[in-house]
Amino acid sequence: MRFVIVGAGRVGLRTARVLREEGHEVTLIERAGDRADRAAEQGFTVVAGDGAREEVLVEAGIEDADAVGALTGDLNVNFAACMIADHYGCRTIMRIDEDYREEIYRKYADEVDEVIYPERLGAMGAKNALLGGTxxxxxxxxxxxxxxxxxxxxxxxxxxxxxxxxxxxxxxxxxxxxxxxxxxxxxxxxxxxxxxxxxxxxxxxxxxxxxxxxxxxxxxxxxxxxxxxx
Structure with a gap:
């Protein structure tokens, strides 16, 4: 399967490693130069840019992707990436941190396929969400x-x-x-x-x-x- 992960921080990069170990194809999007360089050094295809922008997601291969994991620490970026990915027919996984209020969580949960708390689930939980329910x-x-x-x-x-x-x-x-x-x-x-x-x-x-x-x-x-x- 093919995945696009927005964010090459701790959560995004660990999730990408788990997916790659299972033979899946992963492209990362990262706007911070040091994180992008670190992911590239580990052999990942990395697109430098803002994952909330459609042209960046298209460059990363969203048109052929099975799912998009928006795993940055920025809720606005994650939500925008998921809305664009949904338009392209991708399964959408959005990271939300635990300090957000419950009503905010419920609002966003209605708009994407799955919301994850990486503090609870870790990379394996993010991978499960990306793969789907079977x-x-x-x-x-x-x-x-x-x-x-x-x-x-x-x-x-x-x-x-x-x-x-x-x-x-x-x-x-x-x-x-x-x-x-x-x-x-x-x-x-x-x-x-x-x-x-x-x-x-x-x-x-x-x-x-x-x-x-x-x-x-x-x-x-x-x-x-x-x-x-x-």
Whole structure:
């Protein structure tokens, strides 16, 4: 998937690293020269400029992006970037700091797909918001291993299979299973996989895309756009 992240500060840069480690394409927008240079030194494509300006977002590839994460410390910049990104059909994630009043949060939450508090969620929470609702990272176990929760969709190739018939890549292991709105537990071999069911999988980053295709089955861009509430 392709992402544009506005802001190469602590939150933006860490989120970009997590996404890149999973094989996603990331472009950063940063107007502060030292931060832009630091991101470029780490191998990221960086567009120098104001992420609240449409021409800067277009230069960063917003027309082909699946989602835009507005992760600066400036609420006005974040909101403007999200409104422009929404016009281009991107999923929009906006950072808001905890010192803002609750009514301000609720106002902005109605305008974007997801609002995040990086102080609470960190880079993993920002990444989950960018990816959308059918795959959710739970924990990074090692540099190349992650525990993820995936939700079976109507398009999933394994919908209607039983747990015993499920074949995941060699570097992926099923840890837990839960029916729609039910509790997660040890998977039973005879349990059937239906839309809305959830599976928790331990997987190597290299096979996460394959695991998603098997259990989710929907095109990644559609998943990213429909994962939030519009």
């Amino acid at each position: 795959i959710r990272a739970i924990a990074d176990i090692a540099q190349n291993l992650q525990v993820v929760e995936l939700t079976i969709t109507a398009e999933a190739p394994v919908r209607g299979y039983t747990i015993s018939e499920l074949q995941l890549p060699a570097d992926a292991t099923l840890l837990a299973f839960g029916k729609r709105d039910g509790e997660l537990g040890i998977p039973s071999p005879d349990e059937s996989l239906e839309e809305g069911d959830r599976l928790v999988v331990l997987a190597d980053f290299a096979v996460l895309s394959d695991v998603r295709q098997i259990l989710v089955g929907e095109p990644e861009r559609r998943a990213a756009v429909e994962g939030g509430v519009r």
